[in-house]
Amino acid sequence: MKAIVDIYLKEGVLDPQGKAVHHALHSLGFRDVEDVRVGKQIVLTLKGEKSVDEAKEEVAQMCEKLLANTVIEDYKIEIVP
């Protein structure tokens, strides 16, 4: 079972990397880009027998404790059985 965790800066928290990429895309002529957010993706391979809900709950704890800094970041978990 895999868990795919996407971590982004919260809405309303200015994203310096996103801003720089946005600026670069504009310079390249991609003028239709309105906003860019840069995040990271962490892919976990889980062992043991777990339901999707149990796995999600466990990964959420990992996010709260370590993977994300919830002061500035939001996370989204996708479980792939």
Add this chain to the structure above:
Amino acid sequence: MNVAVIRFPGTNCEFDTQYAFERIGAKTELVWHKEQKLPKCDLVVLPGGFSYGDYLRSGAIARFSPVMQAVKEFADKGGYVLGICNGFQILLESHLLPGAMKRNEHLHFISKFQHIKVIHNDNKFLSKTEKGEILNIPIAHAEGNYFVDDETLKKMHEHGQIILKYCDANGEYDNPNGSVEAIAGICNEGKNVFGLMPHPERACERILGSEDGIKMIKGFFD
């Protein structure tokens, strides 16, 4: 005065920090991050560097080092803790200080002398500086863009927790990294845990270009 300087894998300012504190007559001891107990000390310093290679987020993994539990207990009992640069980031990740660090606004690693202004000196760390005094201290970081939500910021103002802000040589607004309100250093509500991005230990004798750092760390002496 006895100072415990914590060393994580990737810490690189521990010797400079020892040197600066020994210059003002303190006894220092390096403490490896795997220690579960602190030596008897009056101050714990988390020095600068790149603990755990800054993997995941600066300070995010160092926070779980065994010694950090002891540092937390020491701080909870009112012990003095100072985090410099990466040490500040570790204190934020440990929730011993409020807020978080983001990449610098223009994404560059900044390494230069920077003026900072003393906002509050009614705390041990800055007790030997004047309120409004402008200090010249090196900064060297890629993730020093301090963020805190408005509500917490308001409380921090009420309790005098915003202790240092970046400024120019005349004390006017300057913000090298995009920090909220150009904040360079803060403390907790109990005023015993301090964090700052500038490196006082790199400004501890004239040959280094500034002695202002001595004025800051001297505050921990009675």
